Amino acid sequence: MSELIIETKGLTKKFDRFTAVKDISLKVPKGALYGFLGPNGAGKSTTIRMLLDLMKPTKGEVYLFNKDIRNHRMEILRKVGAMVESPSYYENLTAYENLEITRKILQIDKNEINKALDIVNLSKWKNKKVKSFSLGMKQRLGIAQALMGNRELLILDEPTNGLDPAGVREIRNLIISLPQIMGVTVLISSHILSEIELMANHVGIIQRGNLLFQGTLEELKAKGNREITIKAKPFIEAGNFLKNKGYVVENREGKIYIPRGDINIEELNKTLVLEGYGVCHLSESEKNLEQIFLELTGGVE
Numbered sequence: 001m002s003e004l005i006i007e008t009k010g011l012t013k014k015f016d017r018f019t020a021v022k023d024i025s026l027k028v029p030k031g032a033l034y035g036f037l038g039p040n041g042a043g044k045s046t047t048i049r050m051l052l053d054l055m056k057p058t059k060g061e062v063y064l065f066n067k068d069i070r071n072h073r074m075e076i077l078r079k080v081g082a083m084v085e086s087p088s089y090y091e092n093l094t095a096y097e098n099l100e101i102t103r104k105i106l107q108i109d110k111n112e113i114n115k116a117l118d119i120v121n122l123s124k125w126k127n128k129k130v131k132s133f134s135l136g137m138k139q140r141l142g143i144a145q146a147l148m149g150n151r152e153l154l155i156l157d158e159p160t161n162g163l164d165p166a167g168v169r170e171i172r173n174l175i176i177s178l179p180q181i182m183g184v185t186v187l188i189s190s191h192i193l194s195e196i197e198l199m200a201n202h203v204g205i206i207q208r209g210n211l212l213f214q215g216t217l218e219e220l221k222a223k224g225n226r227e228i229t230i231k232a233k234p235f236i237e238a239g240n241f242l243k244n245k246g247y248v249v250e251n252r253e254g255k256i257y258i259p260r261g262d263i264n265i266e267e268l269n270k271t272l273v274l275e276g277y278g279v280c281h282l283s284e285s286e287k288n289l290e291q292i293f294l295e296l297t298g299g300v301e
């Protein structure tokens with residue numbers, strides 16, 4: 001396996017009796033664009049806070065760059081840029097001036113400001129006051145701020161929250177470009193499946209504090225193995241008949257579903273027809289990502 005930039009072991013956070021994050025073992029490989037996906041309240045922000053040492057775990061360990069954050073806090077966090085919640089700015093200062101403050105805190109070279117503004121496509125507006133910026137521009141400025149100082153890992157908590165579709169697309173394209181142009185590893189959280197699908201190459205799905213899936217986007221999609229869909233009359237009897245013949249049958253919404261496996265479809269059709277069932281539809285289909293997600297999470301609360 002390739003080098004892991006983020007690794008947690010049994011990460012757990014309890015708030016009194018309520019467990020917000022349960023025994024999570026994240027694995028984020030170097031260079032990945034890791035989508036941390038889960039509905040509101042699933043535990044994403046709590047996990048991210050623990051990754052950044054903003055919150056102490058109740059149990060478990062956080063390793064960034066193969067080092068335990070408890071023992072190497074400063075050394076690690078110097079390499080991590082983060083945007084957690086909407087960033088706040090000095091609205092009466094320009095974009096450049098806001099980043100100048102960050103630069104002074106980080107004690108880094110002046111040219112880092114223009115470099116970051118360039119990456120997020122804000123150079124043209126660098127001398128405009130932030131109060132005139134759209135929410136999307138502010139988010140981009142937040143990403144510029146997070147990038148300053150040659151970061152190797154970027155953690156972005158719901159960076160597209162509240163943006164209009166054009167803003168979402170801008171931020172998405174920007175984030176997709178980051179591993180390529182800067183060589184950073186990116187962890188981005190979202191509650192929107194389609195967004196993660198369009199951006200990420202690795203996915204972790206969290207619900208009620210449990211990590212339900214972790215792997216590449218391809219591995220997640222492979223869970224949607226092909227199945228055979230049949231509409232036959234009478235529906236219930238046809239399903240039972242196939243079950244008795246040894247097929248694995250699932251009846252949903254008036255249709256019979258059978259895992260594709262290596263079933264001979266012609267044979268299956270003949271079996272039904274010869275028994276007198278009216279087959280009005282028979283097809284092969286693949287579950288889409290939304291169906292896989294809903295199956296994994298059992299439907300979002």
Ligand SMILES: Nc1ncnc2c1ncn2[C@@H]1O[C@H](COP(=O)(O)OP(=O)(O)OP(=O)(O)O)[C@@H](O)[C@H]1O
Pocket residue numbers: 015020038039040041042043044045046047158191
């Ligand atoms: N400081 C806290 N004290 C008590 N409960 C908390 C605290 N912080 C978070 N929680 C609870 O932990 C659960 C997970 O919250 P968290 O903010 O991590 O979820 P999330 O996946 O980031 O969702 P969202 O996108 O809505 O922020 C929620 O039920 C939340 O109410």
